[in-house]
Amino acid sequence: MAERKNLYFFYKKDKELQEKLNPLFDLAVENGFHIVDSAEDANIIVSVGGDGMFLQAVRQTGFRQDCLYTGIKHAGADAGLYCDFNMEHFNEMVESMKYEELEVRRFPVIEANVNNSSSFYCLNEVSIRSSLIKTISLHVYIDDLHFESFRGDGLIVATPTGSTAYNKSISGAVVDPKIPCFQVSELASLNNNRFRTLGSSFILGGERKLVLQMEQDGNDYPIIGVDNEALPIRNMTDITITLSDRIVKTIKLKNNSYWERVKRTFL
Template identity: 75%
Template structure:
């Protein structure tokens, strides 16, 4: 079993938050945990600050598969689909990590290859949108077959855990993270005699390859969002997307399943 005594905390270094974290650091040390300053030395990475901070912690620490991630919200009113703990009850978190039967949850990750040159991982979603006040045109290929010609504001490709965010706001489906798949959703598509799209989200098996070919019509500098960051790549011609073999392992409290979190957040 993985040794779980070296903790790395990922958070915004603000005086008010550090003041709240210091008692947690002391309590963790009193119970045999070591607080490390380099995430490479940790076997548990703890993000503090909600789902956005959790996504950043995974990205900034390199999508590590040899450690566990967990998320901590900073207030009672802040919900999080990636966060099991709350900072106001940090004593419960330490007790749970020491004494309760923690389960490991595995979240799928998609890999995006840009222009057949650079690859990036996404835990939540990838989005491609126009930077100009005009529509963007994308030829959509599934495996080697051209599926549709899209014209509109953009496309979202979401992992199962990312399906509750940007994807859901566009009427995409919420997907069980135990399914190895990814979902494609449209942003304000135009349907006419020239451009015809499915008009709804669709879900692809993890064995599929999605290839987005940007039509070079002057709108050649789209915004490419990877989770909650924009990539500084200017001329994007193609984006090839696959479900990665990589998974992110997170700590799951007993009786706190993904669907319990979805219910708590939205219902």
């Protein structure tokens, strides 16, 4: 960690939080780190907030492959599965970085290509949901094999780290992030003679290609969510989802594994 000294802080700019952060900035500088004003000049990007802010930090800085990400949780923020550090104990982070008491965790990322034209990366999940009070119809292909025809409220395709978020809330499996894969889960599927689905979540290996083809039946303007953002895309014909060759490298404390964080958050 010695060669990584440029810190960029990603946070919601408000006076109260700024006052809390100023002593932390001073502490970092006192310990040989540099606070930079641009994410492009950083080799460590620090989000301050909760998991939502961490996702925004990764997305808005372009899923940087040449730097590390880490998160600091402050009081009142959402669950901190991506945040190893706490606002009230920032000195622990500085000391750990200074004395090499950290490890690098690598999280898989999925790529979603909409209408064979625009690609988007996701650290948590991509979701396709009806924007009307009406079900949507999707034909599901795995490696060009027609697997099932879905009608319902929508589908969620989650990374292993995203498996504890939206995916878990609809009884999807929690997946170890060391497994290169992604998971497909249903939102209120209907099953009849025309539309048949597996009826449970399923997990695809990292080499698989998933294609969701929209049936053009008048409800072809779904809400497409990538992590915690909605895409400004109107008509959708299909979306292709694969495991990207990109990864997100995060700083983690030793003796603070992903499963320890899951236990601490949910059990």
